[in-house]
Amino acid sequence: MTSAEIRQAFLDYFNQQGHEVVASSSLIPANDPTLLFTNAGMVQFKDVFLGDDKRPYQRATSSQRCVRAGGKHNDLENVGYTARHHTFFEMLGNFSFGDYFKVDAIRFAWTFLTEVMGLPKEKLWVTVHHTDDEAERIWKEEIGVDPERFSKLDEDNFWAMGDTGPCGPCTEIFFDHGEEVFGGPPGSPDEDGDRYIEIWNVVFMQYNRSADGEMTPLPRPSVDTGMGLERIAAVMQGVHSNYEIDMFQNLLKATAEAVGTADLDNKSLRVIADHIRSCAFLIVDGVTPSNEGRGYVLRRIMRRAIRHGNKLGAKGAFFNTLVSALVKEMGGAYPELVKLQEHVERVILKEEQQFAKTLDHGMKLLSEAIDALQGNIISGETVFKLYDTYGFPVDLTADVAREHQLGIDMEGFDAEMEQQRQRARASGSFSVDYNDKLSIDGETAFTGYDHCEEQADIVALFKE
Numbered sequence: 028m029t030s031a032e033i034r035q036a037f038l039d040y041f042n043q044q045g046h047e048v049v050a051s052s053s054l055i056p057a058n059d060p061t062l063l064f065t066n067a068g069m070v071q072f073k074d075v076f077l078g079d080d081k082r083p084y085q086r087a088t089s090s091q092r093c094v095r096a097g098g099k100h101n102d103l104e105n106v107g108y109t110a111r112h113h114t115f116f117e118m119l120g121n122f123s124f125g126d127y128f129k130v131d132a133i134r135f136a137w138t139f140l141t142e143v144m145g146l147p148k149e150k151l152w153v154t155v156h157h158t159d160d161e162a163e164r165i166w167k168e169e170i171g172v173d174p175e176r177f178s179k180l181d182e183d184n185f186w187a188m189g190d191t192g193p194c195g196p197c198t199e200i201f202f203d204h205g206e207e208v209f210g211g212p213p214g215s216p217d218e219d220g221d222r223y224i225e226i227w228n229v230v231f232m233q234y235n236r237s238a239d240g241e242m243t244p245l246p247r248p249s250v251d252t253g254m255g256l257e258r259i260a261a262v263m264q265g266v267h268s269n270y271e272i273d274m275f276q277n278l279l280k281a282t283a284e285a286v287g288t289a290d291l292d293n294k295s296l297r298v299i300a301d302h303i304r305s306c307a308f309l310i311v312d313g314v315t316p317s318n319e320g321r322g323y324v325l326r327r328i329m330r331r332a333i334r335h336g337n338k339l340g341a342k343g344a345f346f347n348t349l350v351s352a353l354v355k356e357m358g359g360a361y362p363e364l365v366k367l368q369e370h371v372e373r374v375i376l377k378e379e380q381q382f383a384k385t386l387d388h389g390m391k392l393l394s395e396a397i398d399a400l401q402g403n404i405i406s407g408e409t410v411f412k413l414y415d416t417y418g419f420p421v422d423l424t425a426d427v428a429r430e431h432q433l434g435i436d437m438e439g440f441d442a443e444m445e446q447q448r449q450r451a452r453a454s455g456s457f458s459v460d461y462n463d464k465l466s467i468d469g470e471t472a473f474t475g476y477d478h479c480e481e482q483a484d485i486v487a488l489f490k491e
């Protein structure tokens with residue numbers, strides 16, 4: 028089955044079960060300053076769950092474009108390293124606004140996977156929240172799932188869109204990609220591998236979490252589910268990685284051509300193919316590269332992609348040329364992309380031209396710093412210089428560092444920023460608040476290695 032056929036089969040199935048088919052909303056959440064980007068199908072229904080908005084239907088289904096590149100759900104650092112993460116992906120979902128609850132939600136998901144998709148039951152693993160005896164009973168007694176492939180987990184089975192807002196316990200379905208792939212079942216010591224891949228999360232929306240962490244029950248218990256289209260497509264097409272599915276094939280080929288490589292399995296190629304999707308759709312939804320907020324996240328993703336192209340030997344601006352391949356692949360499902368193709372190309376080209384001026388010099392400085400390095404942490408001074416003089420977002424430097432199995436000194440970087448600020452203040456000149464530059468709605472834009480502990484973990488990981 029092609030991705031397009033799977034998307035359609037999903038919407039058709041839920042429509043037959045009385046769900047209104049609702050179009051994907053924008054990647055920029057409407058009226059929600061707490062959220063950087065739409066990161067799940069439920070975002071456009073947030074107020075309906077909270078009881079603050081009403082719709083003429085109580086059941087809905089959608090294929091929602093999502094970006095997870097900042098904020099609570101941030102997968103930027105995973106792209107290129109796992110088989111299952113993108114910055115941009117499509118989330119298939121079904122929703123109940125105070126209508127059906129656990130029994131039907133579980134039944135629908137199971138029926139879709141085992142009957143409509145025809146997946147063998149022995150390949151599917153299930154988890155529920157450790158307090159959720161009701162969901163456990165439904166799975167074991169009503170569905171008859173094998174207890175061998177069932178487990179109860181803690182944080183992994185409690186879903187929240189952000190630090191505040193609707194949330195609740197969930198049940199997740201995993202697909203076993205087979206012995207040749209490393210990784211243990213959910214909850215096992217080596218679950219971090221990619222053998223058991225989470226395909227579907229069924230959330231029982233029950234609470235609203237406020238800023239102080241207090242959870243109040245929602246007016247009516249509801250259901251919110253999300254299944255990554257690319258992940259179910261990988262399962263249905265008998266491939267392990269999302270990057271091997273139909274939707275990515277032409278994109279990867281176009282990317283390989285644009286940068287001049289023949290190696291289609293290259294990690295950088297995957298990063299670029301992933302990033303063109305998020306960049307193009309963010310631009311379609313009105314974001315432009317800038318030095319703050321959402322625009323800075325877009326700039327970070329673009330510069331990261333451009334650097335990966337440069338690494339593969341791309342000569343000149345290449346990233347903008349991938350838009351036409353993307354339009355071929357996704358224009359059918361997203362007419363807005365077709366309409367804005369030229370605009371998207373122009374915005375990307377401009378950023379490429381701007382970054383080209385400093386990329387080579389910055390890379391040279393970084394390579395020299397890496398060659399001269401004693402130990403395995405790149406100094407805050409170097410990271411700052413790259414940021415300040417060469418326009419290298421911190422996560423881009425961290426990305427290069429990681430390729431060399433190195434970390435970066437974030438504390439040192441922060442100290443350099445602080446000094447810069449003080450110098451600006453002392454000289455009485457206009458001061459640019461670099462912290463503001465890096466912050467998004469009160470959160471730090473780069474959250475990859477900004478804690479010493481995390482960084483130590485990463486360094487330790489590479490030493491193993």
Ligand code: ATP
Pocket residue numbers: 095100102111112113114115116118186225226227228253254255256257258
């Ligand atoms: P994972 O544990 O694999 O990171 P998740 O638990 O963060 O996934 P959810 O928030 O539960 O994901 O989102 C619902 C579904 O959306 C997932 O089950 C998965 O199929 C899909 N999904 C989540 N993140 C991504 C991503 N970065 N790229 C592609 N699909 C994703």
Ligand code: MG
Pocket residue numbers: 102
């Ligand atoms: Mg995740």
Ligand code: MG
Pocket residue numbers: 183225
């Ligand atoms: Mg998960």
Ligand code: MG
Pocket residue numbers: 199225228
């Ligand atoms: Mg999940």
